[in-house]
Amino acid sequence: MIEVMFFGQLTDGTGVSSVMIEEVANTDMLINLMKQHYPFLESSTYMVALNNTMVTENTIIRPGSKVAFMPPFSGG
């Protein structure tokens, strides 16, 4: 299983802060899958992190991984 987490304003659209999903081969496939589940992501601004590392290109996802969808930061 893969844990997909959502943060900030993205949780307004998903209604949940995380979902467990079956294995997906890579981050591009996962992002597309999430866009199918949550169409608002098509027009949202976010970054994706795989196991706490920012994803800048399509990356293989190992089982048991954690993927985070994060909107622009607004701390402080």
Next chain:
Amino acid sequence: METRKEKNIFTEGPVEAAFIANSIAKHATNTSIGGHSIFLGQVRADMIGDKQVQAIEYTSHVEMALDAMAKIREDIFAKYELTCMHVHHSLGVIKAGEICLFVFTSSKHRKAAIDACSECVERIKAELPVWGKEILEGEGYQWKINH
């Protein structure tokens, strides 16, 4: 000397004035310090349309934020001659007027402390996965945007 290991910077609720005072007092024993610089972030009661911000609720991807903070700390210690640096960021609901961020740098001479404090605050706002939800009076909210 500050250790460079990963520290938890997050506290649930506001940073209390007494905590800040105590933190300052603790440095009295380190007499090699000649200057401190402190930044305190305070929740502002902005008007959003006709509604006032009552509080900001902070959430974070804590694991990533602590990794990011460790990197910032490492960079800042490499760049400035600091004696120590302390960072505390609130999570949860922080009311208008309360302190949500406390950055405290100390050095032998003032410039390193001042510059490091300023750079640390800018990097915290830009690089830490933290989100603020501005809770408006009555009902409603809007997500904070950092400028």
